[in-house]
Each structure stands twice: as structure tokens, then as C-alpha cells.
Amino acid sequence: MEILLIALYLFLVLQRVGELVIARSNRRWMLERGAREVGENHYFLFIVLHSLFFVSIGLEFYLTPFQWNPLFYPALSAFFILQILRIWCIATLGRRWNTRILVLPDEEPISKGLYRVIKHPNYVIVFFELIVIPVLFHAYLTALIFPFLHLMVLTVRIPAEEKALQERI
Template sequence: MTWYFLLLAVIAAERVVELGVARRNSAWTLGRGGVEHGRDHYPWMVALHIGLLAGCVLEPAVTARPFVPVVGWTALALVAASQVLRWWCVRSLGPYWNTRVIVVPGTPPVRRGPYRFPRLRHPNYVAVAVEGAALPLVHGAWLTALAFTGANAALMTVRIRCEDTALRQPATA
């Protein structure tokens, strides 16, 4: 189980890096007249992601479930794929990527990277959903996977509605 805890530490460190990127990008977009939307749901999103990592640590430790190779390795591959997709999104959005919803009025939508596929409107959220379901399953934390997936689905309903509304705001907003 030590390697699993190391994996979780790497994922937690990645979140810290993401927050640094988001902070830099927030300053950049706000400096260009960006407007933040959806502040009310943001603390819930932070709490959910902290809860995911906590559940990934606690559930396997408390239940002492064994590593099941076919599930664990498949879930690990999905975690890796979600990381590739997430960082492709970050790179494609450049300074517009953020953990918050900040829109610079009058800026056209990004249409590169995974955002060039019109049917995949929110690829970063696909990465979050896949990672949130798969990361706990790497070491059998299926209760955490279920809880995160349900809570994330509810939160993403709010988040995507907020983001879509913000992106439709007129250029003078």
C-alpha cells in the first residue's frame, strides 16, 4: 500500500502545482478585465477534492482491502490518461485555464487542443470525473469512488451551468 500512498502524494503535489498555475492565470485574466463567476460553489469544489484524497487514504487503510491487480492496474491506467487529458486542457487554454470561472469579456472561446472537438465541450471535467472515479479504485476504495462520483456529478451540474452562462455574457460585461 506504500506505493499507493506515494501515488496519492504525487496527485496532491500536482494539485498544489495546479493551484499555483490557477493563481497566476487568475491574476492575468483579472488584469485584462476578467470577471469571476460562481464564487459560491468554489469552496464546495475544493472540499470535494480534498475529500477525494482523504477518502483515498482512509478507506483502504481502514478496510484493509487487498490490491486487486485487474482493477488496480486498469484504474491506474485511467488515472494516467486523465492526467494527460487534464494537462492537455491546461496547455490548450493557456492563461485562460483556471480552477475558478473567470471570463475576459469579448475573448473568443479557445478552439485548440481538446477544445477543438465541439461534442466534447468540457474536456477538463471529463478528466476530473475519470480521475475521481479511478483514483480510489487503484486500491479498492470503491465507497470513495461512488461518493466522489455522485457529489462531483451534482457539483458539475452547477459548475457547467455557471461556466456556460459566463461564456455567453455579452462583450461589454
């Protein structure tokens, strides 16, 4: 079981690095089309938060003896559902998906897919991932701390994003 969890951990780290590569490509594409970026001053908070999240999971997993937990399978099921929702968000935004706040001046905000139902679905999904993923690795302290930190960062991020979308720069 531990080997499978280590493989899952490596998959998640590589997935997030891959998303940064996609985001960089999308950023370049959007900037070439006249997009403006806002919120650069707080972007580092996301990088720090998500980097420390994986360090924290790794440390807790390494420092605590593995014990089978009945929460594992429900957490694994929730993880797969969250992954599907996450991919749906990224696919819905297409080239406009990014980890940064970039706004194309003459385009309306996306209002299809999950974005039709909820304004910032990816942030909600990430919130739940920050709970569910650590539970898979019996990293319960991480599951308590990082969703809270995520909410704190969002108190800066969402207003900046909303303002940029309203003004469409």
C-alpha cells in the same frame, strides 16, 4: 506495493496543490487584463469536494487491508491516459486555465484541442479520475460517492460557466 501507492497519493495531493498555485497565478494574470469572475459563491464546493475526496481515499486505504485487485493495472493505465488528457486541457487553455470561472471580455472561448470535440473536457476527465484514482487505492466507496457529488456540483457550475461565456461579461 503499499509504499508505491503512498508515493502516488502524495504525488496526487502535491499535483492538486500545484494546480491551485497555477490557477491563482492565472487568475491574477486574467484579472489584470480585465477578466471578470463569476460563480464565486459555489467555488467552495469544489474545494470541499476535492479535499474530502483525498481524505476519503486516505481513510479507506488506511482502514481496509490491502488486497491485490486485478482492476489495478487497467485502472493505472486509465489513470495515465487521464493524466495526459488533463495536461492537454491545461496546456490548451494556457494562461486562461483556472479552477474558477474567469472570462476575458473581448476573447472568444477556446475551441481547439479537446475543446474542439467536447465543451467541458476537463470536467469529464475529472469525473473519470474520481472513479479511477480510488480504485488504485482500493477505495471503492469513494469511487462510488465522489463522481456523483462531482455531477451534483457541475449542475451549478456548468450553467454558470456557460452563461458567463455567452455573455462574455
